[in-house]
Each structure stands twice: as C-alpha cells, then as structure tokens.
Amino acid sequence: MPTGGVRSAADGSPVATDWAARLRELHESGVSTGDGLEELGTAAWFLGRMDECERAWTAAYDIYVKSGQTDAAIRCAFWVGYMLEESGAAVKAHAWMSRVMDLCQRRSEEGEVGAAATAALCQAQAAWSAGRVAEAVEVGERARSLARDAGSSDIEVFATMGLARALVRAGSFERGFELMDALMLSIADGGVGERVAGPAYCAVIASCLERWDIGRASAWTRDLNDWCDAQRGLQIFRGECSVHRATVLGIGGEWTEAERVLADVASRERRPATLENALYELAELHRRAGRTHAADDGFRKAAALGREVQPGLGRLRRDAGRLATARAGVARALAAAPPPGRRADLLAAQVEFETEGGELEVAAAADEELRQLAETIGTTYLTALADRTSGTLLLAQGHPERAQPVLRRAWTGWRDLEDPYDGALTRILLARTARALGDEDAAQLEFDAARTTLAGLGALADLARLERLAASAPAAAAAAGLSRRELEVLRLIATGSSNRDIAGRLFLSERTVARHVSNILAKLGLASRSAATAYAFEHGLLEAA
Structure with missing residues (x-):
C-alpha cells in the first residue's frame, strides 16, 4: 500500500488517484501477498466498500502474523480497528485494538520504539473516547514523542491530531491550534500518507467548527475539498467533508449550495454521527427559509438519531408563537452540559428568548456566561x-x-x-x-x-x-389593542417607574394606573412589568406619540 506522502502536482495541488481503477487492477492481478492485500483493502476503504476492506486487511494481517512480520501486522490491525470504529462496529473494533496492544507489548519488550508509540496512541484514543481529556493529552504527548523518535510518520500524524484535539477541548487553544496548523501544512506539502490525510483533515476541521474558528475552518475545508476531489471515486470522507463544507457555505451566505450539499448527504449517508448533523443543518436552512413543515420533520429525524436539536427547534417554535416551549427547550439543553461550541449557540438563544419573555435576570446570567466563554476561546x-x-x-x-x-x-x-x-x-x-x-x-x-x-x-x-x-410605533400599539393612555403608561413602565411615579406624571390615581397596567399585561399576553418593558423595546413603542 502507499505509505509515503500525499503526492503533489507542480502547482502544489494533490495528484489525482483513481481508486476504482486501482481496485480493478489489484483484482485482475490476483494479489496474494500481505502488501498487495493491504493496498487492495485501502482502495476498497477509499471507495466505501467496508466489507471488502475488512476482508482484505484481515487476510493481510494473517499473512503478516504467519510470516513473522509483526510490525506490519500491528499496522494492519490498527487500521482494521480504526475502520471498524468509524463504521460503528465498536465491539469488533475493540477486539482488534486488543490485538494491536498485545502485539505492541511483545515488540516493546524487544525494544521496538514504534510499537510503543502505537500502543500509546491506542491508549490516548481510548481516553478520548471515554471523555478523559486530561489523560488523552498526557498520553498523546508521549505517543507523539515516541512516534517521532521511531520515525513512524503515520502514527505521529494520528498522535498529533489526537493531541491537538484534546488540547483544544481542555482549553489549551493556542498550542492545540498551532499543532493543527502545522499538521495541515504538512498534508499540503505532501508529508502525510494518503491513508492518514482524510482523518486528519476531518478531525482538525471538526475542532475548528466546534470552537467557531470560522477562518481556519474555511481555509482547511477548501483544502479538504481539493484533496477529496483528487481521490477519484472517494466515498469514505464525502459525508463528513460535505457537512463541514455546508456549514462554511451557510455562514458565508451561500444557502442554496449548502442546502444542495446537505440534501445529498442526507439521502445517502448511513453513519448516524454524520447523518444527524446533516439533518440538523438542513432543518435549520428550512427554518430560516420559512419552510416550517420541512424544518420540523428534519429536527425530528435528527432527534431520533440522538442529535440535540436546540436551539434550532426552539427558534422554530418561537417563530410559531410558542415562546414558552422554546424557552423550556433551550433551558433543558443547557442543563445537559453541552460542549463549549454548542453551549455558546444555546446561550445566545436563551438571551433572545428570555428577553422576549421578560425574564431579564435569566437572560443576564446567560449573557454573562457567553461573554466569559467568548473571552476564553477568543x-x-x-x-x-x-x-x-x-x-x-x-x-x-x-x-x-x-x-x-x-x-x-x-x-x-x-x-x-x-x-x-x-x-x-x-x-x-x-x-x-x-x-x-x-x-x-x-x-x-x-x-x-x-x-x-x-x-x-x-x-x-x-x-x-x-x-x-x-412597523411604526402607533401602528404596533394599535395592533396590540393598546389605547393612547395605555401606551403612555407602558412607556413609563419601561423607564422603571412605579405605579405611584406614573400616577404623579399623568395626574391619575394609583388605582387607575394599576388598572391600566393590568389591562396592558392582559392585552399583550404578558406576565410581568419586566416582560412589558421588553415588549416595548422590541416593538419600538418608546418614542413620542
């Protein structure tokens, strides 16, 4: 199989690889060696033929073990385990990674540094999957150092990718993204193997988007698209690549293209982790475009796969006049302690909803938390x-x-x-x-x-x-059914005036003012004076009549 760097053309772009043609060649040649079967499995992997990939790599592994090529067996077993994990076959993936660890233990005892690097990488990945971020950082540092000492370029790339991702999750943003930038440049320069480049791109861009680092995400997504386009017949990274691309397109205002890309992913993707994100982003575009039924259906499908569908669903409910439902949904999602990127979006929505509902203390707390998060991430x-x-x-x-x-x-x-x-x-x-x-x-x-x-x-x-x-302020007031006197009272409420203050200003009795306040709240469907204040500001009812 190809173990060197990604080939580059004279202009620096990746040289195209036709994986379908290569797979046909390998089938026609009747490969039976470990190297040949490993390359056949790689071609099948790129084409999304996971069953064929597993068969080929398993056969290559058996040959390596029987012929005493332990290092090659470790490499092959690692890729089988990685492929199965990404495909959602967690039990089989764990069994293969146990094989990797057993072989690595044997080779480490013989003084083989590369095997120790692979073992450390597997431990770091297990820590990350289990949510033990600090451990993932510590073991990832060791795996990266061992891989560099051993000259194991693919393992170093994986270790660097995992370490950078863990550093970002742990809050060490500067160093984490320095490692990611260096890794991306290494891929662009042809210093990363073809089999490793795709996972590295996807992990780095996912971390960028999780942190809302749109500049980096845009730059690396363009490179990822170029790399994917160069891998003719490529299927394995098309789903993740496309969702990343659609996210960046949506932020840039290219909604029609983003919707086309997401609809394509939603129609053919089978991996739940990718499909749920495609469905959610597609539902968000439907919501913004006013296609409420399509949006509701998309959010429901994403939720069925386990995706948190707030704040998109909340905004859909708010637009339909169901503010209380929107507020409850966002509060519930925040209570589930989402990661920082998603939490930021939820906090922003909570400020929207709570200011509309008049709960300004809740909105202020959400605003303060979002401010601290923005200052931390930067x-x-x-x-x-x-x-x-x-x-x-x-x-x-x-x-x-x-x-x-x-x-x-x-x-x-x-x-x-x-x-x-x-x-x-x-x-x-x-x-x-x-x-x-x-x-x-x-x-x-x-x-x-x-x-x-x-x-x-x-x-x-x-x-x-x-x-x-x-709409003009008088028209908005009339539409709400407020009289001119009630509008005057509302404006004074919005300044923080008490009933006694308002009575003095308008030469009314406090009882009359209390009746006006009650009528205002009833007509506007609000529960408190603070809610009335928020309504007055939102609907522009504060300028002179």
Missing part, C-alpha cells in the same frame, strides 16, 4: 455573538444608548467574517436601538439594509419578524 465569531447578545439584553433593560456601540462592534465582526445573515440580524437590533433613541430615520435605514440582505438570502422567517418590528 474567536471572532464568538466575540461577535457575545456582543450581539449583550446588545439585546441592554436594549431590553432600557439602555439603548449603551446597546448601540456594542451592537455596532458585533456588526463589524460579522462583516469581517463575511457572515451576511448574522450581520442582518444585528442590523435589526441596531434599528430597534435607533428607534428607542428617537432616531426613526436611522432605524428605517438599518431596517432597509437588513431587509435587503435577508431577502437576498431567502430568510423568510426573519423577514416576517423584521416587518413586524419595522
């Missing part, structure tokens, strides 16, 4: 997300003058990331801020800019929300 995406949620909270708390610079900073982040959707959502908030400050001209300019972007994307659900918010 990516542009999370910083912009935290700024947007802070602006949302400040607006609901009645501080539009403080919200404005924070939201402007968030919009700058989205612009730098070339993320039009999140930028448009932020401009809606800027419009609400301008309106609360009494500048209706600026509000309409921001609404117009957001409207143009959302219409271009086909974000019908968000366009509907925008149009409700962009």
Whole structure:
C-alpha cells in the first residue's frame, strides 16, 4: 500500500488517484501477498466498500502474523480497528485494538520504539473516547514523542491530531491550534500518507467548527475539498467533508449550495454521527427559509438519531408563537452540559428568548456566561455573538444608548467574517436601538439594509419578524389593542417607574394606573412589568406619540 506522502502536482495541488481503477487492477492481478492485500483493502476503504476492506486487511494481517512480520501486522490491525470504529462496529473494533496492544507489548519488550508509540496512541484514543481529556493529552504527548523518535510518520500524524484535539477541548487553544496548523501544512506539502490525510483533515476541521474558528475552518475545508476531489471515486470522507463544507457555505451566505450539499448527504449517508448533523443543518436552512413543515420533520429525524436539536427547534417554535416551549427547550439543553461550541449557540438563544419573555435576570446570567466563554476561546465569531447578545439584553433593560456601540462592534465582526445573515440580524437590533433613541430615520435605514440582505438570502422567517418590528410605533400599539393612555403608561413602565411615579406624571390615581397596567399585561399576553418593558423595546413603542 502507499505509505509515503500525499503526492503533489507542480502547482502544489494533490495528484489525482483513481481508486476504482486501482481496485480493478489489484483484482485482475490476483494479489496474494500481505502488501498487495493491504493496498487492495485501502482502495476498497477509499471507495466505501467496508466489507471488502475488512476482508482484505484481515487476510493481510494473517499473512503478516504467519510470516513473522509483526510490525506490519500491528499496522494492519490498527487500521482494521480504526475502520471498524468509524463504521460503528465498536465491539469488533475493540477486539482488534486488543490485538494491536498485545502485539505492541511483545515488540516493546524487544525494544521496538514504534510499537510503543502505537500502543500509546491506542491508549490516548481510548481516553478520548471515554471523555478523559486530561489523560488523552498526557498520553498523546508521549505517543507523539515516541512516534517521532521511531520515525513512524503515520502514527505521529494520528498522535498529533489526537493531541491537538484534546488540547483544544481542555482549553489549551493556542498550542492545540498551532499543532493543527502545522499538521495541515504538512498534508499540503505532501508529508502525510494518503491513508492518514482524510482523518486528519476531518478531525482538525471538526475542532475548528466546534470552537467557531470560522477562518481556519474555511481555509482547511477548501483544502479538504481539493484533496477529496483528487481521490477519484472517494466515498469514505464525502459525508463528513460535505457537512463541514455546508456549514462554511451557510455562514458565508451561500444557502442554496449548502442546502444542495446537505440534501445529498442526507439521502445517502448511513453513519448516524454524520447523518444527524446533516439533518440538523438542513432543518435549520428550512427554518430560516420559512419552510416550517420541512424544518420540523428534519429536527425530528435528527432527534431520533440522538442529535440535540436546540436551539434550532426552539427558534422554530418561537417563530410559531410558542415562546414558552422554546424557552423550556433551550433551558433543558443547557442543563445537559453541552460542549463549549454548542453551549455558546444555546446561550445566545436563551438571551433572545428570555428577553422576549421578560425574564431579564435569566437572560443576564446567560449573557454573562457567553461573554466569559467568548473571552476564553477568543474567536471572532464568538466575540461577535457575545456582543450581539449583550446588545439585546441592554436594549431590553432600557439602555439603548449603551446597546448601540456594542451592537455596532458585533456588526463589524460579522462583516469581517463575511457572515451576511448574522450581520442582518444585528442590523435589526441596531434599528430597534435607533428607534428607542428617537432616531426613526436611522432605524428605517438599518431596517432597509437588513431587509435587503435577508431577502437576498431567502430568510423568510426573519423577514416576517423584521416587518413586524419595522412597523411604526402607533401602528404596533394599535395592533396590540393598546389605547393612547395605555401606551403612555407602558412607556413609563419601561423607564422603571412605579405605579405611584406614573400616577404623579399623568395626574391619575394609583388605582387607575394599576388598572391600566393590568389591562396592558392582559392585552399583550404578558406576565410581568419586566416582560412589558421588553415588549416595548422590541416593538419600538418608546418614542413620542
């Protein structure tokens, strides 16, 4: 089998390998040696023919063991175990990895450093799978060092990949991503074997997206696509590669292409871990486009596979007027202690929902946690997300003058990331801020800019929300059934005034003010004065009548 680096053309791009043609050649030649069967298994693996791959590599392993080629047997057994683990056959994978450990123990006793490196790698992978991140870092460091000493390039790549992933999960972002960048450059330079390149790409990009490092994810996804395109007939990485690519496309506003890619994955993918993510991302695109039935169906299918479908499902429910359901769903998902990347998205949604529902203390706690998370991780995406949620909270708390610079900073982040959707959502908030400050001209300019972007994307659900918010304040009040006097009372509630204060301002009795407050809450379907305050800011009811 090929054990050297990925071949590169003169321009640095990968040289194409036709794995289907190579498999035919190997079948026609009637290979019977260990090396020949191992290469046949590799070709079958690239083509997604896992049963044939397992048969070929098992036969190669038997030949290596019988002929005393222990190092080759270790290598082959490791790949069988890896392939089975990735295919979801955990029991068989564990049995093969036990074989690897037994062979490694024997060779380590003979002083073979490469076998010790492989054993350490298997231990590090087991620690990672079991969630023992600190152990995965410690053993991964040892595996990487041993592999380097032994000159075992493939094992060093796997160890570096696992170590970097564990470092990022442990919070050592700078060193983790330094290792990932070096690994990606090594693949681009042809220093990584063909069989190792795909898993390395996928692991690195998954870590980037988990941390919302969109710049790195975009760069390495482009390289991964080039590498996949060079492997003619490739199937094994198409699912993961495509979901990563669709995520990056979606952030960049290329929703039509992202939807096409995800629909293709959803129609042919069989691995649950990949399929559930494709279904969720596809449902999110349906939700944004206003296709509520397709979105609901997609979220249900993803949930059936075990995927957490918040906050997407919550936003779908919120758009349908079921805010209480949305709030409960996000709170339940946060209680399950998701990883940092998903937690950030959930916290942002919680701020959205709780400010709409008037529970500003809950929203403030979520905002603070998201801010700390963004400062710890330090990516542009999370910083912009935290700024947007802070602006949302400040607006609901009645501080539009403080919200404005924070939201402007968030919009700058989205612009730098070339993320039009999140930028448009932020401009809606800027419009609400301008309106609360009494500048209706600026509000309409921001609404117009957001409207143009959302219409271009086909974000019908968000366009509907925008149009409700962009309506003039008197019209919004009338639509809610508020009288002019009730509107005056609502505006004073939003300033934090007590019933006594309001009575003094409007020359009314406290009993009359209490009746107005009760009527306002009933007409708006709200439960508290803080909820009424949030409603007033969201619907632009604070400027003079």
